[in-house]
Amino acid sequence: MAEALTQKTPLLRHNARMNQDPEKQAAPDADTTHFGFRDVPVGEKQKLVGEVFSSVAGKYDLMNDLMSLGLHRLWKRHFIATAKLRPGQRVLDLAGGSGDISRLAAKAVGSTGFVVLSDINAEMLSCGRDRLLDEGWGPQVQCAQIDAQALPFPDRSFDLVTIAFGLRNVTDKARALAEMHRVLKIGGRAMVLEFSEVQIDALKPIYDAYSFQILPRLGHLIAKDRASYQYLVESIRRHPNQAALTELMQLSGFEMVNSHNLVGGVVAIHSGFSV
Numbered sequence: 001m002a003e004a005l006t007q008k009t010p011l012l013r014h015n016a017r018m019n020q021d022p023e024k025q026a027a028p029d030a031d032t033t034h035f036g037f038r039d040v041p042v043g044e045k046q047k048l049v050g051e052v053f054s055s056v057a058g059k060y061d062l063m064n065d066l067m068s069l070g071l072h073r074l075w076k077r078h079f080i081a082t083a084k085l086r087p088g089q090r091v092l093d094l095a096g097g098s099g100d101i102s103r104l105a106a107k108a109v110g111s112t113g114f115v116v117l118s119d120i121n122a123e124m125l126s127c128g129r130d131r132l133l134d135e136g137w138g139p140q141v142q143c144a145q146i147d148a149q150a151l152p153f154p155d156r157s158f159d160l161v162t163i164a165f166g167l168r169n170v171t172d173k174a175r176a177l178a179e180m181h182r183v184l185k186i187g188g189r190a191m192v193l194e195f196s197e198v199q200i201d202a203l204k205p206i207y208d209a210y211s212f213q214i215l216p217r218l219g220h221l222i223a224k225d226r227a228s229y230q231y232l233v234e235s236i237r238r239h240p241n242q243a244a245l246t247e248l249m250q251l252s253g254f255e256m257v258n259s260h261n262l263v264g265g266v267v268a269i270h271s272g273f274s275v
Ligand SMILES: C[S@@+](CC[C@H](N)C(=O)[O-])C[C@H]1O[C@@H](n2cnc3c(N)ncnc32)[C@H](O)[C@@H]1O
Pocket: 049, 053, 094, 095, 096, 097, 098, 099, 100, 101, 118, 119, 120, 121, 124, 125, 146, 147, 148, 149, 163, 164, 165, 166, 169, 170, 171
């Protein structure tokens, strides 16, 4: 199901339950969904998101550091510290990209634990897999190319399922959350780290100016790709805010759902338990 980090070979794509066609089932009563500020046919969004991440994969880590002035590292450390992982636990990192969350989780669960770094996009996942290989991680970290909307794992397999800066890009968020809930052990926890709605009025105009004026230009200058960073900014605005995501998690079966804001709500951590 997941592949051991043995060599930098092409990744095998796991299509378990993909015949359910998550794109078509994403919103049975809707023909369109949003891709940034554009409305697109539901079946096209995943392909468009795929093009964004295939395009930015090579510069993804550099751009993250530049755009957040390094803050994303602190957010991710705080996120995993909040999870209170223990040695020996099993973690599934969805939309894991270049592997920051998986690496932190692997440190926390130690050699007796198990972490799956997963992503739908082969280019992003290869970056993560290669970085973890270069760092010498052993068999306790494996990787898998999978869609968060259709997880190829049995029920109740993991203690923690994370999705960091990934849920925003998923077409059917409710379905991904339901899948996260399904693969969690009883008492297990799902955690979502995502951009959210700024709650401090004085910060809003500064954040908007930075997002719409600076970020796409930075994308153009450094990654030679303005459109992908325009999508990033727009997708943040279309993502459910703190209250809406809390409700969505509750509707997906999670209990004790809570959220807390970082940097006044620029980013929020949502957490819920399977009981
Ligand atoms: C902004 S990156 C986040 C990467 C990493 N988690 C981090 O925090 O740096 C978003 C990731 O979501 C992945 N993604 C988008 N749609 C997905 C889906 N349906 N299932 C799994 N991964 C998905 C993309 O390929 C991309 O690697």
